[in-house]
Amino acid sequence: MNITDVDDKIIRNSAHDGVTVQQYTARFTKAFLEDSATLSIERPILVRATEHINEMADFIAGLEKKGFAYRTEDGSYYFRIAKFPAYGQLSKKDFAGMADGARVDVDEYEKDSARDFALWKAPKPGEASWETSIGPGRPGWHIECSVMSMEKLGPSFDLHAGGEDLIFPHHENEIAQSEAMTGQQFAHYWFHARFLLVEGQKMSKSLGNFFTVRDLILRGHKPSSIRWLLTQVPYRNQLNFTFDGLKAAASSVEKLRNFRFRLTSAQFPAGSTSAIAQLANETIARINSALDDDLNTAEAQAAMFDMLRKANTALDAMEVRQDDVRPLLGAMDQFDEIFGVLKDDDQPKMKAILDWARAEGREKEISPELLEIAGSAQFSDEQVNKKLAEMESERKSRNFNASDALRAELTAAGIIVENTKDGVRWRRK
RNA sequence: GGCGCGGUAGCCAAGUGGUAAGGCCGAGGUCUGCAAAACCUCUAUCGUGAGUUCGAUUCUCACCCGCGCCUCCA
Incomplete structure (x- = not known):
């Protein structure tokens, strides 16, 4: 995962706080990793822009050599979009008919074309700056992702993820830089997650419906509920995140855990039945094919609930034998490798956030529900x-x-x- | 204004040219000392209008509504 730990805003805010850009961004990275862990998201390998400044400079030098980049008088570098005809393909934008130079920032008078984007910015007083092979300055936004992705994954790789907001211009620019440099397809597939709504409206601080993972847990919601709700809707669709939905998710997770509990705690007669083994196998197949179909998580979850209902019916009818338990648990475990809600570690996670809130002086935000569960x-x-x-x-x-x-x-x-x-x-x- | 995505039961939400998964909630029932768990039954004609078709929720067009991008903001 790429961490862009230097850009205009970071430079401005870190200067305001009197810390380096690395120090400034470290706290956000830390919070991000902690919240990810709370949601049982695997810890990614992180690569940071500030640790790849020289590689970026070399990359830009390479682009200039190939004619895709040019240096302006002040020492900045820009990407020459006119040299890259495929520009706009990802975001399906047609720039051919657009008037050039319709709106040019006073700062950018030196650019050949208003659409050209910055690869490298000349140093300004008071701003973070690095000495490199292409001179002093700092990277523009976009270049870090091309350089770091290729360093870790090679010039061409399978899957590039990101929020839908990044399609243009960020990912479009990444493609342009990368493919101009290598002549190869940069990413084979783009995985763009849609933004969620909160109670039917877009999440924004001004609307007062902006919640972090910690906020939700302080209100007494379990990490597993949050994770389940977020995975309920396929990534390509817009999820409506509601508090009713969170409660419903908690009930769904309960149902799954109850079933597992029933399997592992009850006694069964020896032997096995072919019907149950078949049920488990069909369920696994259905889950896999759902996930293979552009990650249809809703269908995969439906498959699991269908298995639950049928297996519970069989359990009620005393039709489940000892050796049937393993395939059923196997199907659940395989399911849970993706959905990650069966292992009940909500309580220690919530306890950790409870302690954090106390240490941060946020006691008044601690809900009775959180106290009840964490305690x-x-x-x-x-x-x-x-x-x-x-x-x-x-x-x-x-x-x-x-x-x-x-x-x-x-x-x-x-x-x-x-x-x-x-x-x-x-x-x- | 341009480009793109979406509008399915009280709520969340899949899906298909031939009369619509799953979850939550609710009602009734079975089981049960209580409680819980579980099971069974019940609750939609798919934004509006028109068209194509033997037949459309699924295709086409128009309209209404929501969301995103179109900015050196993330």
Whole structure:
């Protein structure tokens, strides 16, 4: 993953804070990685623009040699779009008919064409600047991504991701620079995620519907709920993120976890049935083909729920044998490699954010729901089991008032106790 | 204004030229000391209008509404 840790805004803000651009961006990178981890997103390999300044300079020199870049009097470099006829293909823009020079910034009087974009910016007083083979200055936006992607993945690679907002001009410019340089196709596929709406409106600070992952968790929502909601809608579609939806997602995750819990906690007669193994195999096949179809996560999830319903029906009918459990769990595990919500580590993650909020002095944002979930470890497993044993003995003696009181105590501590025909089982909320 | 994407049940949301997945919520039922879990049943003709077709939610056109980009902003 490319981190652009130097651009106009970063330079301005870091100067304002009196820190280097690296120091300024480090805090955002850190928060990003922490929030990603909260959502169980694998940690990416990071590459930073400020660590590739010389490579960028060399790249620009190469472009100039090929005639795709030119130097202006002040020492800036621009990309010559007129030399790259495919420009605009990704964003499906036709620049042929556009009047050139209709709007030229006073700063840019030296550009050959208003559309030409900056590869390298000449130094300005008070701004971060590097000494390089093409002179002093700093990179423009775009060039870092071409250089770093190619360094890690080669001149031509399969998949380039990004938000839909980056299609133009950022990705268009990346393609132009990269392909001008190598003569090869830069990325074979572009993966552009659509922006989400919040309660039907675009997320913006002025509308007051701007939420970070931490904000949601402070309100008591689980990381797994957030992750599930975000994966429910295929990436290409616009997701409407709502708080009702978050609650619905929590229920869906519960349903999945309950099923897994049922499989791993109940007793089954020995043997196997071909029907269940077939169900598991069909489900895996359906999930894979859904994901192969442009990452249709909604269809993959529907496949899993269909399996759940059929398997639960079979479980109710006592038609599941011991050796059927493994294929069912196997299908779930494979599903969860993608969706990542079955492993219940919500509580420690929420606890970490609770601690963070306290350290940051944001106590007033901590919701009762967060306290309840993050604090539900007030009973250790041993203590729960002890209470459970008491409860069961009271139940056997038909002292239901006593057993119900124990159940209420556990429920208040976030422990859900279930009595089944296979005995008692429990889980944390 | 230009380019692109979308409007499907109370909510979220797949999908197909031949009468519409899944999840949540709600109602009824089964099971159950209670509670929970689970299962069963019920709830849509797919933004509006017109056209193509034996037949359209699925194709075409128009219109309405939402979103994105069109800026050295991210």
